[in-house]
Amino acid sequence: MEWWKDAVIYQIYPRSFQDSNGDGIGDIPGIISRLDYLQELGVDAVWLSPVYQSPNADNGYDISDYREINPEYGTMEDMERLIAEAGKRGIRIIMDLVINHTSTSHYWFRRSRDKTSQYADYYYWRKGGADGTLPNNWTGFFGEECWEFDPERCEYYLHLFAKSQADLNYHNPAVLEEVKDILRFWLRKGVAGFRCDVINILWKDSLENGKKQLALTGSEHYLSLEGTHEILRELREVLDEYGAFAVGETVFVSPEQARALCGRERKELDMVFSFEHMECDQFLLKWFKKRFRPKVFFQCLAKWQKELEWNAIYLENHDQPRSIPRFGSETRWKESGKLLAALALTLKGTPFLYQGQEIGMLNFDFSRMRQLNDVESKNVERVLRKFHIPQKLRWKIIARTSRDNARTPFQWTGEEGAGFTKGRPWLGINHNCASINLAQQESDPDSIWNWYRDLLKLRRDSEVLRRGDFALLEAGEQVFVYQRILGEKRLSVALNFSGEQAEVSCRGKVIRSNYGRESFDGKLDAWEAVILE
Ligand code: TEU
Ligand code: CA
Numbered sequence: 001m002e003w004w005k006d007a008v009i010y011q012i013y014p015r016s017f018q019d020s021n022g023d024g025i026g027d028i029p030g031i032i033s034r035l036d037y038l039q040e041l042g043v044d045a046v047w048l049s050p051v052y053q054s055p056n057a058d059n060g061y062d063i064s065d066y067r068e069i070n071p072e073y074g075t076m077e078d079m080e081r082l083i084a085e086a087g088k089r090g091i092r093i094i095m096d097l098v099i100n101h102t103s104t105s106h107y108w109f110r111r112s113r114d115k116t117s118q119y120a121d122y123y124y125w126r127k128g129g130a131d132g133t134l135p136n137n138w139t140g141f142f143g144e145e146c147w148e149f150d151p152e153r154c155e156y157y158l159h160l161f162a163k164s165q166a167d168l169n170y171h172n173p174a175v176l177e178e179v180k181d182i183l184r185f186w187l188r189k190g191v192a193g194f195r196c197d198v199i200n201i202l203w204k205d206s207l208e209n210g211k212k213q214l215a216l217t218g219s220e221h222y223l224s225l226e227g228t229h230e231i232l233r234e235l236r237e238v239l240d241e242y243g244a245f246a247v248g249e250t251v252f253v254s255p256e257q258a259r260a261l262c263g264r265e266r267k268e269l270d271m272v273f274s275f276e277h278m279e280c281d282q283f284l285l286k287w288f289k290k291r292f293r294p295k296v297f298f299q300c301l302a303k304w305q306k307e308l309e310w311n312a313i314y315l316e317n318h319d320q321p322r323s324i325p326r327f328g329s330e331t332r333w334k335e336s337g338k339l340l341a342a343l344a345l346t347l348k349g350t351p352f353l354y355q356g357q358e359i360g361m362l363n364f365d366f367s368r369m370r371q372l373n374d375v376e377s378k379n380v381e382r383v384l385r386k387f388h389i390p391q392k393l394r395w396k397i398i399a400r401t402s403r404d405n406a407r408t409p410f411q412w413t414g415e416e417g418a419g420f421t422k423g424r425p426w427l428g429i430n431h432n433c434a435s436i437n438l439a440q441q442e443s444d445p446d447s448i449w450n451w452y453r454d455l456l457k458l459r460r461d462s463e464v465l466r467r468g469d470f471a472l473l474e475a476g477e478q479v480f481v482y483q484r485i486l487g488e489k490r491l492s493v494a495l496n497f498s499g500e501q502a503e504v505s506c507r508g509k510v511i512r513s514n515y516g517r518e519s520f521d522g523k524l525d526a527w528e529a530v531i532l533e
Pocket of ligand 1: 098
């Protein structure tokens with residue numbers, strides 16, 4: 001029945017959504033207390049970033065027990081209550097499935113240190129060279145080496161992410177069987193599906209040296225290989241037992257590779273998060289920013305719209321800086337926030353909204369490293385130091401790219417603690433919460449939040465917006481104009497990504513305008529979005 005094609009999915013980063021007990025950490029009872037809010041906003045499903053037991057080296061993306069809830073977030077009973085309470089409100093729960101690696105605190109890893117144990121081959125263990133060289137020349141995602149020596153086993157283990165995130169060895173069939181059991185465990189509890197973390201790198205074909213590259217040396221040995229497709233087809237069989245859904249986070253994929261991962265006939269994933277549009281303002285790596293050129297962004301989005309039958313649409317998540325300062329304008333916060341909402345909710349595909357996006361939250365206002373938590377930012381700081389990059393430049397690089405930009409607590413109110421916590425928040429709350437907060441926006445009919453709510457309703461009521469084909473009309477330096485077409489029905493969307501007026505050739509009856517205009521003569525104001533019939 002492909003319910004996800006008509007759905008809008010809301011991502012919750014549990015640590016930062018709602019604290020219920022004053023310890024400064026968001027939790028599951030907190031999420032439950034906000035289900036009415038999500039229903040009012042009008043979303044159909046929630047993707048929960050990981051809530052499993054974890055030592056939190058990477059905030060839950062380092063899992064130490066897939067069948068336990070992190071006590072900071074609550075209990076298994078809380079989780080079951082969340083699934084049930086969400087269900088009562090017509091909201092499905094999607095779990096984050098992190099199966100490329102586990103925490104080194106997982107008992108599989110701990111036992112894997114013993115070469116005679118049944119877990120000995122659950123990970124990639126290798127000897128280094130006699131002269132102290134690492135098993136190969138690969139480099140990891142977090143800007144560091146990806147081999148760590150374990151004194152107990154006297155071997156190195158592979159970790160493409162942080163040191164305490166050891167990559168699982170899918171050459172050992174027992175690993176996949178474990179994963180299938182984990183899927184069943186959660187599907188039996190009633191979750192609707194999974195967001196599959198870095199799912200296109202599961203299979204490593206060999207551990208030979210890679211071709212030297214500026215980043216991710218070795219990646220030709222694991223990016224989107226046939227072995228991964230085979231794993232996904234096995235997982236799909238389990239998902240199908242429950243009619244469950246799967247979206248894959250897929251790094252460095254081309255449209256062709258994406259089709260091979262989520263084409264209907266492939267029986268693997270339902271859709272993928274691609275990254276190309278998120279790379280428009282960077283040069284090789286996210287740490288090297290280049291000027292954002294709307295045209296490049298539009299062309300990229302249009303390309304993916306054309307090349308894929310169905311896309312997962314997103315402008316924000318817990319790994320990316322906020323979208324307004326990035327693709328819009330902080331000085332025209334409200335207009336550009338609404339413009340980005342119009343983009344996210346009128347493309348063809350399943351929109352994923354990230355918590356706080358619906359009230360136009362901005363990047364953090366920290367001023368020093370000490371205020372950050374993100375393991376990636378800390379590693380990069382270390383690497384930049386090693387290369388003697390001066391402090392000022394280091395901070396500049398990290399401040400605009402750090403993942404903590406999206407991880408500051410949700411701004412429910414303008415009070416101290418932002419309605420997020422009565423205690424000391426685990427990560428600093430942005431001082432702009434005095435003006436940017438939900439309470440204010442709920443009471444303001446012209447707010448970004450009310451605009452999101454309105455567009456969500458428009459989408460629910462409009463089959464052409466949900467299912468219609470995409471046709472590009474214009475991808476210019478400032479304007480993005482496209483149509484959604486279903487049979488005789490046709491909607492045009494015109495977006496001006498600039499602070500200057502712009503002209504477009506499409507006309508029609510105004511359905512929505514973020515300037516509240518009633519008729520349209522082809523002239524768009526600064527950061528204006530119009531939807532025409
Ligand atoms: O992200 C994978 C991933 O590609 C990002 O980490 C990306 O490399 C990075 O953000 C660039 O800055 C997933 C999760 O979304 C992320 O939160 C985890 O840290 C990572 O996997 C490891 O599990
Ligand atoms: Ca708490």
